[in-house]
Amino acid sequence: MIVLNGGSSSGKSGIARCLQAVLPDPWLTFGTDTLVDAMPAAMRASDAGIEFAPDGEVVVGPEFRTLEAAWIEGVAAMARAGARVIVDEVFLGGPASQQRWQKALDGVRVLWVGVRCESAAAAAREVARGDRVVGMAASQADLVHRGVFYDLEVDTTRSESMECARTIAAHVE
Amino acid sequence: MIVLNGGSSSGKSGIARCLQAVLPDPWLTFGTDTLVDAMPAAMRASDAGIEFAPDGEVVVGPEFRTLEAAWIEGVAAMARAGARVIVDEVFLGGPASQQRWQKALDGVRVLWVGVRCESAAAAAREVARGDRVVGMAASQADLVHRGVFYDLEVDTTRSESMECARTIAAHVE
């Protein structure tokens, strides 16, 4: 299992797709977006669910946490059932977020990867993408890495997704 | 857990979204599309993965089956971990497809729902949607229901998604 953690527009999804292309075996990729898309529309904009503040900050409520816990158990079960899984995550809670995954992944071999991108570069790419709430990239760029440990870190500020993917792939046995 | 089984363009996704809106608790929805989107791009058009024949027929290979088995285990684990889950499925293998889910869901309370739609109506809606390979709706309309058992069946040929969702919701305790 590979867990990619990085802020919005840091380039995680691109790296995940390149990893799927360069790794010899088939890997599944799931992200925070997979979970959010699975939730009821009402929860994406409610006190109990997920909220996007005008400055791009993301706030999640207790019902989100409950469903997320079950989601994490489910992805861990896929890994235990033999699937190679890449998780594309945003640890908004820093070490608390990582511990949620760690606990569920007990006994599963995991490569923890930090995907860094300088705040200004991520913010500019957020504008270029055009499909994200502006401000998320800047507000998350450093926050999500605080107190999180990694086996490996890549930085997309001056490296392409494919290059980062090859670096990560070299650490996958 | 609710498993909706029906052919392409039979209206399963619309019913799932309406169910999420009318059921009092929050439910997660996952579909075959969730799994296919998680797979490597190369597997969506390879002998080992999934193939769309020109007439809309879908053929899946052994590597698809392996990842699908892990996916099913994972979704079952989410249900066991307390999440309410709607699965939006296309049982291309009929009873063999259903048995794969049944085995993984042992001990989980499941409402099996057949989503029927007359072949001609589904084919016309496929044209109206404009985002599907033309021919899938017609080739799957009857096929996916052969030999499959249900707790409940709805028919979208002359009923709206919301109406079908209310019928299903009345069977959820």
Place this chain on the structure above:
Amino acid sequence: MIVLNGGSSSGKSGIARCLQAVLPDPWLTFGTDTLVDAMPAAMRASDAGIEFAPDGEVVVGPEFRTLEAAWIEGVAAMARAGARVIVDEVFLGGPASQQRWQKALDGVRVLWVGVRCESAAAAAREVARGDRVVGMAASQADLVHRGVFYDLEVDTTRSESMECARTIAAHVE
């Protein structure tokens, strides 16, 4: 040229795609969404651009109107240059909206089509689609037809997109 006017979730886009499938010649389809997608991201949520009120009401500002006027001229020019064009529109301003098109389309043969859908049915389909601001369907269902004249009206409340498309196609020479 065919102009389809109807509220959000009344089924215009589905009818347009069915028309493209049943009409013998190739037709281009453009909609309000084409224009909105072409605008700067900042205009989609600003006083000068377009705004979605929490109840689904849409408000557009002066800069939107300026770009819209040029857009309408452009689409009219495509029709004059020989393209068969279907326009999928929401006449939020009723007769004022229609007059903007009429003026630009002077000399072009136009089939004006009203696409009706009962408010409750459109609102339920909006939930089933899951990709629209909830409330738009209900707030626009009647509003967009007030004071507008048509060569032909279809009602999707109890008719499928394909059926409506065939009715319209019979009026196209």
Place this chain on the structure above:
Amino acid sequence: MIVLNGGSSSGKSGIARCLQAVLPDPWLTFGTDTLVDAMPAAMRASDAGIEFAPDGEVVVGPEFRTLEAAWIEGVAAMARAGARVIVDEVFLGGPASQQRWQKALDGVRVLWVGVRCESAAAAAREVARGDRVVGMAASQADLVHRGVFYDLEVDTTRSESMECARTIAAHVE
């Protein structure tokens, strides 16, 4: 009017969105995708329309050319009606493609911009994007620039979209 010409995955769309963000006035952006999305589904895979060869080569037929000619006239009319327009194009026909636009844009002030990206970099980004036919980036990288003249060229191989957009914006009066 700004015409951006470059191969698939060279970064044109990202530059266009950044231009919309940094230019003081509102600009509309239209691309080849806008036209292709407006066409009947059947034309996207027919002899008369557009075809994607397995190696990513794009072939267009006579009916595509007819609709494209009307489309170009329409976009030119929008510019004449006062809209500021960015066109995001792929000159598969090289100078012949440019002449089609030049003829229609007679009298309109145009900034012709070449968006270059080294073939290997574009091909890697195509994999990272995951939503394009693999092979298009490599086959188009040089082809689309042969015999085309520009007021300005940018290269995304080692420059970000925002940086290229600022360079272009400095040439817009």
